[in-house]
Amino acid sequence: MFQKLMNDKDFLAFTIDNINNKVVSHSFVLSNQTTVNILDNGVISFNPAKGSTKDIVLSCAIHGNETAPIEICNELINQLLSETIVAKQRVLFLIGNPESILTQTRFVEENMNRLFSGAHSAGEGLCNKERVRAKQLEQYVADFFLDNEHSQRIHYDLHTAIKPSKHEKFAIYPYRPGRSFSADQIMFLAGCDVDTILFHHEPTTTFSYYSSEQFKADAFTVELGKVMPFGENDMAKFANTKTMLLQLITEQNVNVAPLDKDKLHLYKVSRSINKHFDDFKFTFDKSTVNFSGFDQGHVLATEGGTSICVSHPYEAIVFPNENVPVGQRTVLCLVPAPNEYIQ
Ligand SMILES: [Zn+2]
Structure with missing residues (x-):
């Protein structure tokens, strides 16, 4: 099952190929001493032998047609597997909804980014694949973070938006009562060209809120631009995002600029209008x-x-x-x- 992945290092292709197969968990050690764990289809972690100070979760394809984040993650995974880069920090990559990548749709039956913090089991319960997957993803994040009590916990849930935006790249900072918003995190995102932050005002059932609330992670829903099909993304637009994520994984410390509010657009949610x-x-x-x-x-x-x-x-x-x-x-x-x- 893993031979093709070992040869071409294309984790996205491996994930798509195995949508209908049970991927048994599999571990191996790279020659640079990084332990790689393939935990499920679309779920892979890299664990340096020693010295890591951050536990980083990078998730993509929670909406399957949002291809740019999938390409960014797949490239980073490829470089890590090929050992052209070396992880200094623990990192878990999650390809959220492989079936909806195949169907090139946001989701198959239900919007997965409304199914976290237990919402997958509410109402009619685990009645579709997205609900089952959301519950599994929660468990992989929990296992990853709880394996290590002393590291800084970070989760960037990467998306692209359906609609064009006045601010092309922006991030949602989940509601975090009793915890201040981190200037360091905001300036890291600014380095990714994500210059607009939306401070959320209440608990939600998004993936980033789950990590923020359950594990006190610095977690964000990051919107990197407009939805495009595979092959049509202008990857130059994501160059800075990719550089910063690469630094985050491969460096002990990332240099971020000091807080400069003039370079940022900061919004808070005044209200949510329901139907x-x-x-x-x-x-x-x-x-x-x-x-x-x-x-x-x-x-x-x-x-x-x-x-x-x-x-x-x-x-x-x-x-x-x-x-x-x-x-x-x-x-x-x-x-x-x-x-x-x-x-
Ligand atoms: Zn999305």
């Missing part, structure tokens, strides 16, 4: 880009005979989607984050 009626409809055009702003009083949407208006002097919108089931989120509204947010 209450089937006739929910946005007033703005479908081509409206993420982070578009509206002034107070502007009608954002209508439903059930009422209007939903901008309630702050200025609110920007992100992730609008009116085609969700009643009860789910249609859009997040944002306001500028106060300066004291970051420490």
Whole structure:
């Protein structure tokens, strides 16, 4: 089963080839003394023999058609397996939803990034493959982090967005009550060209919130640009992201610039607008880009005979989607984050 992977070092191809096979866990040691564990289909970790100070989780393809992050992770895995780079830190790569890579869709039955922190087992329970996989991914992250009590825990869940965005690359910093937001992490992301941070305001069922909340990891949902099919990504646009991730894995310390708020766009979530009626409809055009702003009083949407208006002097919108089931989120509204947010 592993021979082809050993030859061509293409973990994505291995993952796609084995969608319908049971991948038994398999370990081996590279000549540079890194232990490699293939734990499941799409799940691989690299563990240096000694001296690591960080436990890093890099996940991609939680939405299967978001190809750029898959290419970035696969390239890093390829370089690690080929020993053209050497891991100084422990790193776990997760290719989230291989079946939806094959179908070139966001998901097969259910949006996986709403299924973490136990949501996979709520309601109708483990009734589809995405729910089963989300539960397994949680366990791999738990096993990886809990194997090592003393390291800094980091999880970047890498995505690309469906809609074009006023800020091409941005990250969501999960709600973390009682913990300050890390300037170091924000400047690391800025080094990846992710210059826009959205501070979330409440618990969610996303993968990054799970790692943040359960393991006190520095965890982010990172949006790296617009969804494109394989082969159509302009990889030059991801060069800085890749360089920073490579440094993170292969260096003891990463040099990040000092905090410079003038170079950043910092937003906090003012509210999440949920759908209450089937006739929910946005007033703005479908081509409206993420982070578009509206002034107070502007009608954002209508439903059930009422209007939903901008309630702050200025609110920007992100992730609008009116085609969700009643009860789910249609859009997040944002306001500028106060300066004291970051420490
Ligand atoms: Zn996504």
